[in-house]
Amino acid sequence: ILNVEQSPQSLHVQEGDSTNFTCSFPSSNFYALHWYRWETAKSPEALFVMTLNGDEKKKGRISATLNTKEGYSYLYIKGSQPEDSATYLCAFMAGSNYQLIWGAGTKLIIKP
């Protein structure tokens, strides 16, 4: 059974501080790793799709790295703002059938 683990489960960060969290996934049969942002009362929205070992993606203050050999990805947020408060989901795609296996998410709360 393929499993995707995210840590920590939740995180409180002071506004202005930088933070990061982890997604661990099986290192075999890797096809892609997705990050989604899920705000309360909204739907998940794609942040990044990463396919190559060593990939680094950036969107504004948010960036992500990928290590497929050891099976982990980090999401970084620089200078956290209140609007960054959300649950961040990662999802692993094994093989080319495009099905995603989802982690339970990291809930980020930014304290003003």
Add this chain to the structure above:
Amino acid sequence: NAGVTQTPKFQVLKTGQSMTLQCAQDMNHNSMYWYRQDPGMGLRLIYYSASEGTTDKGEVPNGYNVSRLNKREFSLRLESAAPSQTSVYFCASRGVYEQYFGPGTRLTVT
């Protein structure tokens, strides 16, 4: 551009009742998905449709059926609702890689 739409947004059913959750997308995507989301767990795939006319079981298909009516629409049916099916249901469609989600349906079965 509406993206992915779902109806209804909320529903309360009694055990044994049936209902259909509707989903439509206007992005001309081939693949569509139904997920359920339960507290403390990741999204779990119920059924998916890789293209019009095809459907396949996901991780948790028991108690559900689906219909891919055409390229736009993918419905999820609960034939005899059970309390274990209380959940938030999301429909999604896939672009090149990323998935686009509907607003969700919060279903309570009493």
